[in-house]
Amino acid sequence: MKQIEAIIHQFKLQEVRNALEEMGIDDFMESAILCHQKGRTMVFRGATFMANIVEKVKLEIIAADDAVASIIEAIASISNTGRREACRIAIRPYLEVA
Numbered sequence: 594m595k596q597i598e599a600i601i602h603q604f605k606l607q608e609v610r611n612a613l614e615e616m617g618i619d620d621f622m623e624s625a626i627l628c629h630q631k632g633r634t635m636v637f638r639g640a641t642f643m644a645n646i647v648e649k650v651k652l653e654i655i656a657a658d659d660a661v662a663s664i665i666e667a668i669a670s671i672s673n674t675g676r677r678e679a680c681r682i683a684i685r686p687y688l689e690v691a
Contacts, residue, residue, distance in 0.1 A: 594687040595661045597654040600626065601672040601680050606650050612667045613654070622653040630678045655687055 601609060606623070613621065628647050635644050656664055665682055672680040 594689065595656055595658060596685045596687040597652075597656060597661065597664060597668075598683045598685070599652045599654075599668050599672070599680065600628070600649050600682075601652065601668070602674070603648055603650055605672045605674075608671045609652070609668055612671055613664070616660075616663065616667065618654060618656070618660075618664065621655075624651050624653075625649075626651050628678075 599609075603625075613619070626649055628649050629645055630647055631645065635642060652668075654664060661684065665684070668682060669680060674680075
């Protein structure tokens with residue numbers, strides 16, 4: 594068993610949900626998080642500022658070892674926007690405690 598943690602943009606969440614449901618995964622946890630990253634320069638009412646806090650979604654999925662590669666491929670292909678910080682995926686061993 595493996596635990597998959599993926600941090601993706603909010604606007605890609607519904608597409609990722611649909612892909613996971615098509616794969617038969619309907620039980621996962623999602624939570625909203627704030628990420629600090631290199632932001633964009635924005636102009637608002639004549640003032641220029643850097644927006645470096647971005648809202649993202651963290652997905653946590655527990656999956657069997659043979660399904661991990663297909664789950665990662667689905668999440669990565671959907672959430673890839675061409676930027677390095679668009680999608681972060683971590684895989685950890687999941688130890689069940691009886």
